[in-house]
Amino acid sequence: MPAFLSTTEDDFESRFAALLEMKREDSPDVDxxxxxxxxxxxARGDAAVLELTAKFDRLDLAPDGLRxxxxxxxxxxAEVPGAERAALEQAAERIRAYHERQVPEDAWWEDETGAGLGWRWTPVxxxxxxxxxxxxxxxxxxLMNAIPAKVAGVGRLAMVVPTPDGVVNPLVMLAARLSGVDEIYRIGGAQAVAALAYGTETIAPVDxxxxxxxxxxxAAKRRVFGKVGIDMIAGPSEILVIADGDNDPDWIxxxxxxxxxxxxxxxxxxITTDEGFGRAVAAAVDKRLETLDRRAIAGASWRDFGAVIVVRDLDEAVALSDRIAPEHLELCVAGAEALAERVTHAGAVFIGGWTPEAIGDYVGGPNHVLPTARSARFSSGLSVMDFVKRTTLSRMTPAALGRIGPAAEILAQSESLEAHGLSVRARLxxxxxxGA
Amino acid sequence: MPAFLSTTEDDFESRFAALLEMKREDSPDVDxxxxxxxxxxxARGDAAVLELTAKFDRLDLAPDGLRxxxxxxxxxxAEVPGAERAALEQAAERIRAYHERQVPEDAWWEDETGAGLGWRWTPVxxxxxxxxxxxxxxxxxxLMNAIPAKVAGVGRLAMVVPTPDGVVNPLVMLAARLSGVDEIYRIGGAQAVAALAYGTETIAPVDxxxxxxxxxxxAAKRRVFGKVGIDMIAGPSEILVIADGDNDPDWIxxxxxxxxxxxxxxxxxxITTDEGFGRAVAAAVDKRLETLDRRAIAGASWRDFGAVIVVRDLDEAVALSDRIAPEHLELCVAGAEALAERVTHAGAVFIGGWTPEAIGDYVGGPNHVLPTARSARFSSGLSVMDFVKRTTLSRMTPAALGRIGPAAEILAQSESLEAHGLSVRARLxxxxxxGA
Incomplete structure (x- = not known):
């Protein structure tokens, strides 16, 4: 049985706090x-990668077999059935269309002093x-990782995927081709991350x-961070559904x-405003768990970490949702659009009962790489922005320097940075x- | 003497590579x-913070004295002289005006299936x-940290600043007030970072x-990362100047x-196209080092890590600059604007000889918190974007789900995620x- 909470109960606050603080993951210390x-x-490049691949993936390769x-x-x-190919193509097209809208714009303007200011975005x-x-x-x-990179303009996109015992996933290869991946290496684990970060004879380093x-x-990504950039380290997946009684319990x-x-x-x-509906959903979950292929996994997750929370109204629901800061948030209520505008912390919002979260995993268009473990309070899902960086631009004229240089000189002196001040003073x- | 390199020399590539790989920082292991x-x-909140402040800052405080x-x-x-106050006000105003242009825009559109898609930005x-x-x-x-946060709309901005022996810097207090900082605590070190991340009786936690x-x-920021977001861990500062012979060697x-x-x-x-100019700059540096207040520090940096690189032309200069990926890049050449557009990896570019880098440290407008140690290859300086996060939005209609749902179902099945597929199938x- 999952936890069953109600905001009308005296011990709600402590039980909800316990739910928030629940530790769901015990990462083994492999550092x-x-x-x-x-x-x-x-130190050893390809030779080390080949040995480690033989050891962990039971796969003996020559250096020219890495790629x-x-x-x-x-x-x-060619092995991918037509229906799956078409589905993947539709997904790729929709993901590309969504991410193309994220490409940020350069800026350049002159202010009242005549100084030119702005920024330029360039791809990794x-x-x-x-x-x-x-x-x-x-x-x-x-698709979700490669398409934003290519939309951003990344020139070289190298993919690594381990193929234990030599088994290759045809759909992964097709997805790579559809996304514009430039190179594919059949390696995995920490050795693949190290090869990407530092390069080997065969694999050029990435940024x-x-x-x-x-x-x-x-752990390998954490260790190479600084030498190269990395994305977030994702935790276990989460969903929060806010639903009123006017939903099919089985859908939820x-x-x-x-x-x-x-x-x-x-x-x-x-989270529901209707206790009876909450119980109906719990019953529907139990029923589905009788037959679901992955019932062992799903059952354990639901039993150990699942929860049904009954609230008085949607104001309470939104307030609790912001405290949870869920990775995925479904709003299955009347007025879902308006409610979506009141949500402050969530990775992705799915509006209305006809928008199951699974749509977002595959074909909706938005990215499915999203902040977990309450990190939606301070971070965003993967996007084109993760594959670009901004260079700021300034251009003083003599007149502009005349108007703002003295302030720089004074502040440099107050920070005891004499050369900073002198570099402005020499020009003034x-x-x-x-002389200008 | 700093290193003196020329691209016409046979050993240039190996010497330049050595310059790039040079380890400039030995962080003590304080983990x-x-x-x-x-x-x-x-574990102990305020009590621990107070004890550690007494120990490290020689400052005995009561809990109500932390703030x-x-x-x-x-x-x-009131202690800040008028000229410094005016300088700080001018700086704050210019930094605010620049960063206000960075506030990102929300988006919402309907695609050809009738699906609504978009995103919303919200402040931390x-x-x-x-x-x-x-x-x-x-x-x-x-100013450079607080103003972007406040422009982003951060509701609560708490500042920590250690005051060893109780000495407070009036300009820091004024800068905090001008920037809209909401709370100031006189604590520092790892204990201050921990207090911000986990909260104490007196200090509410931040995101x-x-x-x-x-x-x-x-080290403390690295450890609390995940519980809260952090900015980059900055390394020692860097500047690359690309200059032709038509500059005053003393300015450079x-x-x-x-x-x-x-x-x-x-x-x-x-980096210069004019060897004679390079030597003149090196001589001018030596002359300034005779009298500069911080000549011990600046002299050591220039001797151990400084370099003059003579190139054949500006094409070579830009190519080397992109390999260095400098934090600060000054372009003191004819046609500096056009050259700026060819730079791919740099934190901030200063265009033309009338734009000393020190302007960017104080009053130019762009942020002075910039990527160091070649990380401009994959990251950007601090901005409003560091204090906002994006929630993606999707809203299917029954018709839209009819058109894209089948692809999601097929892909879910191919990934053996049955419930994903069923959640779409039930609606289809x-x-x-x-029934819709």
Missing amino acids: AVVAEIIADVW VTEVEIDRCM AAAGLYVPGGLASYPSSV KITGPGNAFVA ALDLLSQAEHDESAQSIL NKLNEG | AVVAEIIADVW VTEVEIDRCM AAAGLYVPGGLASYPSSV KITGPGNAFVA ALDLLSQAEHDESAQSIL NKLNEG
């Missing part, structure tokens, strides 16, 4: 192993995309690494289960001599 | 100490600003922490020294029954 692997790849050839990709893609030159192997090898994740992975991959149950089936550490919460002197 | 301090503040009162701030501000609710004490207590840094600090502060020397005087680990590099069934 020492990962440090060794990174040092090994840094998946175009011929192999073509052969893999080379990015690396980590794609997990085995069961968690999701083609949708390739930024994104994509999900296991504890080894996450399936939405809750679509997060719960990801991971035993996932968390699904329903020239200006005062009429 | 264990910092972990203890954070755990202590987490600087409005009366104290007023009294401090509460931010913490770390300001170092003592010699590195820079009022300009308060994001920015601002520079020593090795303890940097002062620009190089204005970074060198920050820190013995700072790096100042001149209703639609097919004509």
Whole structure:
């Protein structure tokens, strides 16, 4: 049974606080192993990557076998059934259309002193995309990481994906091709992250690494951060559904289960204004859990971390939602659009009962890489912005320097940074001599 | 003597690579100490903060003495001479005007299926600003961190600044007031970072922490990252000047020294098309080093990490600059505007000989918190964007779900995520029954 809370109960605040503080993930401490692997790849390059791939993926490769050839990709893609290919193409097209609207604009203006000011955005030159192997090898994740990079203008996008025992996922290859991935390497784990960050004889280094992975991959990304940029380290998935009584309990149950089936550490919460509806949803979840393929995982997640919270009204619902700062938020209530405008902290909002969260995982258009573990309070989902950076621009004229230089000189002196002040003063002197 | 390189020399590539790889900073390993301090503040709150402040800052406070009162701030501000106050006001106004242009726009549109898509930006609710004490207590840094936060709409901005032996910097107080800082606490070090991240009886927790600090502060920020957001961990400052022979060598020397005087680990590099000019600048640096207040620091930086690089033409200069990816880049050449458009990796560009970098430190308008250590390849300076986050929005209609739902169902099945597919299928069934 998941937790059942009501804001009308005396102990609500303490039970809700406990729900918020619940630790759902115990990451194994793999940092020492990962440090060794990174040092090994840094020192020995391809040789280390090949040895580690033989060891962890049971795959013996030659250096020229690290990269998946175009011929192999073509052969893999040919295996994908037409319906799946069409679905992936539709998803790629919608994700691209959404992200194209995120490309930021340059700016340049002159202010009242005549100074020119502005900024320019430029793409990261080379990015690396980590794609997990085995069961968690999701083609949708390739689209969600690779398309924003390519829309941003990243010139070189290198993907790594482990292929344990040599097994390649054809849909992942197709997704890479549809997204414009430039290079694919059949490696994984900390060794793949190290190869992307530091380069080897075969793999040129990149400037930024994104994509999900296991504890080894996450630890490796943390370690190479600074040398290269990384995206967020994602935690277990979460969904919060706010629903009134005017919904089909089975729809809502399936939405809750679509997060719960990801991971035993996932968390699904329903907030409802209707206690009877809350109980009906819990019953519908139990019913679906009788037959669901991944019922062991989804059942454990729902039992350990699931919750139904009954509130007096939608004001309470929104206030609790902002405290949870959920990764995914479904608003299945009358007036969902207006309610969406009152939400402050959430990774993605799904408006109305006809917008199941799963749409956002695949074909809606917005990114499915979103902030977890309450980090929507201070961070955003993956976007084009993660693959661009801004250079600020300033251009003084002699007259502009004459008007703002003296303030810079005074502040430099107050901070005891003499050369800062002198660099302005030397020019002001020239200006005062009429030399400009 | 700084390094003197020329692209016409046979060993240029290896010497330039060595310059790029040069390790300028040896951070002491303070992680264990910092972990203890954070755990202590987490467990004991104010009591721990008070004890640590007594120990490190030689300052005995009562809990109600942690916060600087409005009366104290007023009294401090009254001590600031008129010229400095006016300079700080001019700086604040220009920084605010620049950053107001960075506020990102919300978006909402309907696509050809009738699906509504978009995003909303919202400010971080509460931010913490770390300001170092003592010699590195820079009022300009308060403006550069606090103004973007307030422009973003951060509701609560709490500043921490250690006051060793009780000494308060009046200009820092004035800068905080001008920037709209809401609360000021006289604490510093890892204990201040922990207090901001976890909260104490007196200090409410924040969602994001920015601002520079020593090795303890940097280590504490790394440790609390995830619980709260943090800005980048800045390394020693850097400047690259690209100059032709048509410049006053003394101006360029002062620009190089204005970074060198920050820190013995700072790096100042001149790239010039004119070898004679390069030698004249080096001579001008030596001459200025005879009298500069901070000549010990600036001299060490210039000797150990400075460089003059002679290139054949500006094409070479831009290519080398992009490999360096400098924090600050001055373009003191004819056609500087056009050259600026060819620069790909730099934190801030200063266009033309009348734009000394020091202008950007204080009053230009752009932020002076910029990516160091080649991280301009993948990251940007501080901006309004650091204090907002984006929530993506989707709203399907029944018809829209009818058109894109089947693709989501197919992809969910291919990823073996049954509940994902069922959550779409249940709605499609209703639609097919004509129930929508």
